[in-house]
Each structure stands twice: as C-alpha cells, then as structure tokens.
Amino acid sequence: MKKNKKVSQWLFGAALVLGLTGCGQKDEAVLKVGATVGPHAQVVEAVAREAEKQGLKVEVIEFSDYITPNAALADGSLDLNSYQHLPFLQTYNANNGSHLISLGESILMRMGLYSQTYHKLAELPDHARIAIPNDPTNGGRGLLLLADANLITLKPDVGHKATLSDIVENPKQLEIIEIEAAQLPRSLEDVDAAAITMNYMMSSGLDPKELGLYLESKDAALAVMVVAAREEDKDNADYQKFVKLYQSQPVRDFIQQTFNGTIEPAFQ
Structure with a gap:
C-alpha cells in the first residue's frame, strides 16, 4: 500500500508539473x-x-x-x-x-534615384553608370523609375516585369548595372546613381532628402x-x-x- 501510495503521489506530481508547463507554454x-x-x-x-x-x-x-x-x-x-x-x-x-x-x-x-556625386537629375552625364536591384520585381521597378524620370523608354505595358531587354530608348546611353538590393546604398561610391528603396537608404544611415534626384510617385502600386x-x-x-x-x-x-x-x- 505504501508503494502504491508513493506511485500515486509521483503520478499526481508529474501531472501537476506537466499541467503547469502546458499552461506556461500557452501563456508564452x-x-x-x-x-x-x-x-x-x-x-x-x-x-x-x-x-x-x-x-x-x-x-x-x-x-x-x-x-x-x-x-x-x-x-x-x-x-x-x-x-x-x-x-x-x-x-x-x-x-x-x-x-x-x-x-x-x-x-x-x-523607391528613389539617389546620387552622392550629382544633385539634380539633369546633371547626370552621358554614359552614367546607374545601379538597380537585381531581383526581378524590384529590378523592373527600378527601370520604371528611370522611365518615369524620362531617362529611358520601355516597351509599352511591360510594367514591373520590365528587364534590360525591354529598353527601347536610352538617349544618354546609360550603363545600367544590376546589384543586390541590400548592397545598393554601398554602391553609391562606385556608380553615378542608384535606384534604392527607402528602407535600405535609411537603414544604411543615408539621408534620402540630401541624396535624392527623383522619387517614385505616391500612387505607384x-x-x-x-x-x-x-x-x-x-x-x-x-x-x-x-x-x-x-x-x-x-x-x-x-x-x-x-x-x-x-x-x-x-x-x-
């Protein structure tokens, strides 16, 4: 009987611990x-x-x-x-x-077009090196930004799926370089301008207002x-x-x- 009593007590204690643990997991x-x-x-x-x-x-x-x-x-x-x-x-x-x-x-x-070298869009020279994101959606977004800024012309209706092959006019003969989005702020030291989303500008400690050449419309999807x-x-x-x-x-x-x-x- 003493043995059975000890087993019962152990089982009760174990059940109590498990119950409390379960409650703790739920609360947390x-x-x-x-x-x-x-x-x-x-x-x-x-x-x-x-x-x-x-x-x-x-x-x-x-x-x-x-x-x-x-x-x-x-x-x-x-x-x-x-x-x-x-x-x-x-x-x-x-x-x-x-x-x-x-x-x-x-x-x-x-997204905006930013530069550490130039202060106005019109200052970008012929053959300027422009960096854009290398992922498909934001790369197309970068090209749309350049098109909206009248730097290039894209095929009609390509939208955010645009690629470099969709450029039909490039009057300044810009050299467009695809770079990983997170590395774009750092690339500003090596290119004339870059298309960068606001989060990466700010997380890099850069001032969007100081470096901005052109900003995406608030209405852009x-x-x-x-x-x-x-x-x-x-x-x-x-x-x-x-x-x-x-x-x-x-x-x-x-x-x-x-x-x-x-x-x-x-x-x-």
Whole structure:
C-alpha cells in the first residue's frame, strides 16, 4: 500500500508539473513577425508595443535580404512578415510554388534615384553608370523609375516585369548595372546613381532628402507594402488582430513622428 501510495503521489506530481508547463507554454505563445532591417522593423516594433498592451506578444525577427523572410514564412518559421509589396509577393509565390497572401496594407515605401556625386537629375552625364536591384520585381521597378524620370523608354505595358531587354530608348546611353538590393546604398561610391528603396537608404544611415534626384510617385502600386501570411492562416484571429493594430492611430502617429514624411502609412 505504501508503494502504491508513493506511485500515486509521483503520478499526481508529474501531472501537476506537466499541467503547469502546458499552461506556461500557452501563456508564452509569441507571434513571430519578420521584417527587413531599418524602417520596416522599426514599425513592426511599434506594433509589437501596442500589441503587448492588448495581451498579444510579438517577436520581431530582422532580415537583411528580400528572399529569406518569405522562405521563413512559407516553412512556418515565421507567422507573418512585413517588408514587401504585393507584386513581389506574387512573384515569390510563382517562382517557389508557395501560397502566401496579403492580410492588409502597411506602409508606403517609395523607391528613389539617389546620387552622392550629382544633385539634380539633369546633371547626370552621358554614359552614367546607374545601379538597380537585381531581383526581378524590384529590378523592373527600378527601370520604371528611370522611365518615369524620362531617362529611358520601355516597351509599352511591360510594367514591373520590365528587364534590360525591354529598353527601347536610352538617349544618354546609360550603363545600367544590376546589384543586390541590400548592397545598393554601398554602391553609391562606385556608380553615378542608384535606384534604392527607402528602407535600405535609411537603414544604411543615408539621408534620402540630401541624396535624392527623383522619387517614385505616391500612387505607384509597388510603393505600397503589405503584411503577409500563409493562405491557410487568413482567418487566424491573432494575425488579424496584429494587422488591425498595425493600421491603428498610435502606429500612424509613430510613423509620422519618426519618419517625418519619408515613410507614410499606406492604410486609410
């Protein structure tokens, strides 16, 4: 009987420990959100602070490239990510057989043409070396920016899928070089100008207003960033709560106060 009593006590103690451990795990559940370094991560950190006030714990995981955050989201390492526009997300899905979706708009992150050598667009000389991103979507976006600035002409209706072979007029005979997006700010020392998204300009400590030659329109579809999730999680209540907080007034105020117009809320 004493032996049975000891076994019963041990089983009760084990069950109690397991029960407490299970409760602890539930209480410590964390929403993992990926973002690229710089403004994207800063804004998600602001959302995380708002979320914690409402009992939703958010861990911000930073990345230094455009591909890994989607790979991590697709394989379940992340719950959400916030760093890209919808065409980039769709291109990633098409190239990787993934099913990632947008849960809502986040911030307006415009691309610009920047230079450490010249101060006006008209100053760019013939045969100037211009760097653009080397990923398909943002490379096309860079070419659209050059076309909008009247530096080149592209084939009609190619949109963000434009490639170097779609250039039909290049009156200044610009030499257009494709470079990894994260390396573009550093390339400014070696090229005459570069097409760089705002997050990489700011995360590199460069002043967009000081170095800017030409800025993408606020109406450009590729300037609107989204919060992405896996398709099967579209109805997840915590994920929807996160997006709602992302689009809240406190986060809008943070964006406006922190970035002073260089980055703006994309949500209405």
